[in-house]
Amino acid sequence: DAGVIQSPRHEVTEMGQEVTLRCKPISGHDYLFWYRQTMMRGLELLIYFNNNVPIDDSGMPEDRFSAKMPNASFSTLKIQPSEPRDSAVYFCASSLTSGGASTDTQYFGPGTRLTVL
């Protein structure tokens, strides 16, 4: 398997523009997570899905952020309008959860480095 795939790897945009980050989880995984990492706040969970259904979006900073998972192999995180304080690395991760030690492991994508000017 190619692992978790994220695109784009780097995104530079201007304040006010819409940004869409994309994620393809590992095939067969039933959980998908979106995280944001900054120097100031560390790694924060934004939202996670189980079987394509959003379970907890309490980490989404504000209404400018939205996430969707239209099917088991694709998810998007959208920021509209973007602001300079949204600059961060955004990670997508997936896992197969069934209670065993060999599962539940979260596999991370390489991340998207977002810069909002």
Next chain:
Amino acid sequence: KQEVTQIPAALSVPEGENLVLNCSFTDSAIYNLQWFRQDPGKGLTSLLLIQSSQREQTSGRLNASLDKSSGRSTLYIAASQPGDSATYLCAVSTNAGKSTFGDGTTLTVKP
């Protein structure tokens, strides 16, 4: 709200030394605890996962322990190598989905 603390924030050791990284958490009602490695500019790689019913996990030179009652976990690295230089993060899950990460310990192993 779960809080995860990792001490020290940075650690520098000579090659070959055994070392211990620490992770503490405030809510002992956890589902599992994971240790990750992050290289500069890269994503996170899972090293070890300990279920709430387990006390430790081992993989090669790595050993992770879990003491839920005291809210602590340690990651032991034996015979450290320069290639072990990275940031190590601890993540605690209080259900099957929601994880809280520590800020990490940045390890430098000097040749």
